[in-house]
Amino acid sequence: xxxxxxxxxxxxxxxxxxxxxxxxxxxxxxxxxxxxxxxxxxxxxxxxxxxxxxxxxxxxxxxxxxxxxxxxxxxxxxxxxxxxxxxxxxxxxxxxxxxxxxxxxxxxxxxxxxxxxxxxxxxxxxxxxxxxxxxxxxxxxxxxxxxxxxxxxxxxxxxxxxxxxxxxxxxxxxxxxxxxxxxxxxxxxxxxxxxxxxxxxxxxxxxxxxxxxxxxxxxxxxxxxxxxxxxxxxxxxxxxxxxxxxxxxxxxxxxxxxxxxxxxxxxxxxxxxxxxxxxxxxxxxxxxxxxxxxxxxxxxxxxxxxxxxxxxxxxxxxxxxxxxxxxxxxxxxxxxxxxxxxxxxxxxxxxxxxxxxxxxxxxxxxxxxxxxxxxxxxxxxxxxxxxxxxxxxxxxxxxxxxxxxxxxxxxxxxxxxxxxxxxxxxxxxxxxxxxxxx
Amino acid sequence: xxxxxxxxxxxxxxxxxxxxxxxxxxxxxxxxxxxxxxxxxxxxxxxxxxxxxxxxxxxxxxxxxxxxxxxxxxxxxxxxx
Numbered sequence: 001x002x003x004x005x006x007x008x009x010x011x012x013x014x015x016x017x018x019x020x021x022x023x024x025x026x027x028x029x030x031x032x033x034x035x036x037x038x039x040x041x042x043x044x045x046x047x048x049x050x051x052x053x054x055x056x057x058x059x060x061x062x063x064x065x066x067x068x069x070x071x072x073x074x075x076x077x078x079x080x081x082x083x084x085x086x087x088x089x090x091x092x093x094x095x096x097x098x099x100x101x102x103x104x105x106x107x108x109x110x111x112x113x114x115x116x117x118x119x120x121x122x123x124x125x126x127x128x129x130x131x132x133x134x135x136x137x138x139x140x141x142x143x144x145x146x147x148x149x150x151x152x153x154x155x156x157x158x159x160x161x162x163x164x165x166x167x168x169x170x171x172x173x174x175x176x177x178x179x180x181x182x183x184x185x186x187x188x189x190x191x192x193x194x195x196x197x198x199x200x201x202x203x204x205x206x207x208x209x210x211x212x213x214x215x216x217x218x219x220x221x222x223x224x225x226x227x228x229x230x231x232x233x234x235x236x237x238x239x240x241x242x243x244x245x246x247x248x249x250x251x252x253x254x255x256x257x258x259x260x261x262x263x264x265x266x267x268x269x270x271x272x273x274x275x276x277x278x279x280x281x282x283x284x285x286x287x288x289x290x291x292x293x294x295x296x297x298x299x300x301x302x303x304x305x306x307x308x309x310x311x312x313x314x315x316x317x318x319x320x321x322x323x324x325x326x327x328x329x330x331x332x333x334x335x336x337x338x339x340x341x342x343x344x345x346x347x348x349x350x351x352x353x354x355x356x357x358x359x360x361x362x363x364x365x366x367x368x369x370x371x372x373x374x375x376x377x378x379x380x381x382x383x384x385x386x387x388x389x390x391x392x393x394x395x396x397x398x399x400x401x402x403x404x405x406x407x408x409x410x411x412x413x414x415x416x417x418x419x420x421x422x423x424x425x426x427x428x429x430x431x432x433x434x435x436x437x438x
Numbered sequence: 439x440x441x442x443x444x445x446x447x448x449x450x451x452x453x454x455x456x457x458x459x460x461x462x463x464x465x466x467x468x469x470x471x472x473x474x475x476x477x478x479x480x481x482x483x484x485x486x487x488x489x490x491x492x493x494x495x496x497x498x499x500x501x502x503x504x505x506x507x508x509x510x511x512x513x514x515x516x517x518x519x
Binding site: 039041043045056058060074076158166167168169175177222224230232233234236240242244290292294296298300304305307309311313315317319321323329331337345347350372373378384397401403425427429431433435 | 471472473474476477479480482484485487489490491493494497498499502503504505506507508509510511
């Protein structure tokens with residue numbers, strides 16, 4: 001077994017340091033200096049009712065040069081297809097919407113939740129980092145992240161300093177990350193809370209500024225502080241706090257809100273030059289402050305292990321969320337394991353979340369009907385099976401995710417009372433993994 | 439029909455946090471140092487976090503929920519659908 005070949009320092013490092021990381025590093029214990037550890041996977045994420053499907057290839061590479069010096073890279077290629085709710089509510093009539101470029105349109109049948117089928121996206125993400133020891137008990141990490149979609153570019157840098165105390169029973173860390181994202185929506189960013197325009201007769205599909213708001217950007221700063229503490233021979237706990245500040249364009253440039261009659265719930269007619277019914281582009285505040293508290297406990301049994309974590313997040317948009325997650329690792333024998341996984345999540349709605357806007361009401365300063373900002377609960381149930389061979393470790397992970405909110409919130413007046421305004425979202429996640437060493 | 443009353447989840451989360459923090463306080467207060475030769479279980483592969491899967495999960499949940507981060511820096515960098 002490889003552990004026996006490791007110097008005691010390697011075990012120390014593994015025991016005290018490996019929980020740390022912008023995301024946790026690949027286990028130090030699984031490495032020998034001079035080896036490349038490669039973790040690859042093919043992921044399928046599929047939502048029900050013909051909504052989003054994502055096929056993703058992921059590869060993480062890590063090379064340890066000695067106990068505390070290591071280089072890591074991670075590459076992800078995502079291919080997204082399907083349809084996503086555009087924010088409008090169902091109606092008893094046919095609804096027609098204009099694609100973002102203005103050169104096409106799509107419809108929702110009577111009673112159907114309007115879904116925008118016009119996106120098709122490929123995302124490529126690359127990140128990397130270097131860990132360097134500073135003296136006997138400290139390490140410094142520097143890293144970068146970047147990702148690109150046809151309408152989105154993310155560039156980020158991050159750094160973290162960690163220090164061991166108390167015979168390496170305690171490790172404290174602080175970190176800072178900065179990101180700048182450029183958003184170049186098809187057809188330009190819309191002006192918030194202005195009407196969706198009708199399809200135009202223009203053969204030139206060059207993504208000009210049909211919607212008037214041009215290109216946009218945002219900056220995100222995250223500051224992190226935390227501590228990992230050994231609690232005896234079998235237990236370990238990590239506690240962290242993250243403060244995040246986002247400034248700039250935080251609106252989803254493709255989401256709208258229906259405007260309906262406050263009594264009948266029927267969509268009101270659109271303006272001259274607009275769609276048949278009135279839809280307004282969503283608009284969110286241009287800053288957001290998030291605070292996140294996280295705690296994780298790990299326990300080693302003689303053969304198996306258990307991890308339990310809880311997360312609390314609150315932001316100045318009015319969203320509060322709680323997450324509880326647990327994994328039990330059942331080491332069936334020396335070569336195979338089964339790891340059941342459960343996750344519960346709940347969040348409150350953002351202050352400016354609206355299912356619809358009512359005709360005649362004064363327009364709010366901000367409004368969004370994005371389901372991701374609604375009040376909902378979610379759970380994930382799944383398991384991972386892994387088997388080590390002479391060629392590396394193969395694994396299969398299958399998970400089921402379900403998100404459910406109030407299907408007919410308080411604003412369900414008239415006709416709207418008969419529709420599911422916030423239908424449940426269900427998805428399957430299937431991941432094939434292969435981990436090996438060069 | 440909700441999956442589970444939010445209040446129950448909140449209570450669970452708070453309880454877990456409280457229990458963990460209490461354990462941490464007790465441990466740091468008592469300074470029960472684990473010696474280098476007592477770390478065989480902590481060094482086991484299954485006691486290490488899985489960075490690869492964690493990054494994938496973070497991206498999925500970041501795309502579908504209003505929260506992110508916790509296990510380090512928040513995800514980001516996507517105009518997610």
